[in-house]
Amino acid sequence: MEPINLDWGKETSQNYCKDSAKLIKNDYLHWAIRIHEKNIGIPHPKIADIGCGPGFLSFELNKLLSGKYYFVDSSKDMVNFAKQEAKKNDIDAEFIISPAENPALPDNSVDIVICKHILLSLSGITSCLENIYRILADGGCVNIIDANPQSSKLMARVISWYAKMTVSKERAEKSWNAYLNGISHANVVQEMNRIGFKEVNVSFHFPMAYFITATK
Template identity: 25%
Template sequence: MGLSTSTIHEATINTVSKLHLKFPCEHLDIGAGHGELISLMRSKFDINSSACDYTDSLMRLPDVSVKIADLSNENLPYPDESFDLVTCTEVIEHLEHYRSTLREIYRILKPGGTLVLTIPNILNLKSRIRFLFFGFYNLFGPLHISESELHSTGGHINPVSCFFLSHSLLDAGFKSIEVSIDKKQGTSIAWLLPLWIPIQIFSKLILRREKNRYKTVNEHNESYVLQINSLDILLGRTIVVGCKRV
């Protein structure tokens, strides 16, 4: 669905190399677009790739057929435990019910299978500043009424932060969640110098209140809460998440 950049593809492949060690394998690319990621994956790994998207008109690989699914309203069109590896780059932000889709991905993965997905990082400093002054995250601008290009930022309807993505993956049953980024963003780096110390001070004060007064943070979710103000999240352009089905 989303048309990813070469940097996102490279980061996805690096995460696959780190987490998925069993080849050959059955691979599904959700939101396959033109097929660039499938082509790159084939050049790096011994895989048999399948594609799923909201349309087959974007696919440029002649030997890859695309199963069409509207994931905002439909389940993935595959039996249980069909794939060893699923990639899903720049798709989640286009979906109305992304948690349902993550549960579907868990269903079609084999035990021990790997999921690698990416989303725009709405919590880098560039995006936080934009939200403060404009009310919209970076890459999540005002939407047109009754029209949008689904494969572009005009189809970005669901801004999901790294915390809520990790939470939804755990809720779906995934384990061993690893979060990284594709690259550091120049504008966010520029904002880091004046904002780093205030972020550290105020985030600690707010965290203490969340723990002691509201009881929203405990030993089970604290690491994911702290992650949102890590350097990677403050500076990264795109979130890359890898995880495993038990």
């Protein structure tokens, strides 16, 4: 599969942020709850949001899990949007312009990594996963949400249609392309095991997405 390559210029970023804001309750909040359930009991953790985009996942998670958040994205416009939105939320945050394949964070520096719909946009997942392992402290947890290419094609079409009706035509096309270009959870798990992650677990909460958690 070829990665989804988008030119994250100012206009594309603005449109994506506008569309994403419509999905906070039905998407970002859902995943924030799932992530919180997996990370209960960590006092004031350091959390890296790799490929943060507009930052909505971290904003929702912060309502459930207070900590220090690192917003990491290769797009300057996305990081600037997240920074502006952070001013509206009571959140302890730093903002880093850096690619998902090599986030500019020190070794063993964070307790939790969250990564939503990033793997499908990469030319290869190895560097990203290796660097997630690098920045995690011992015992830290990674939470990966990504498109499931093994889900029903009919369901993928239904979700794309719903996105078109409720959000935008562009978001519908992105949803469909995510299904076509997704990386199987089996491939991700295999690579995570090779790198050295422990307690790798896979679950499916939406028809078109899988949720992988693991510890270092």
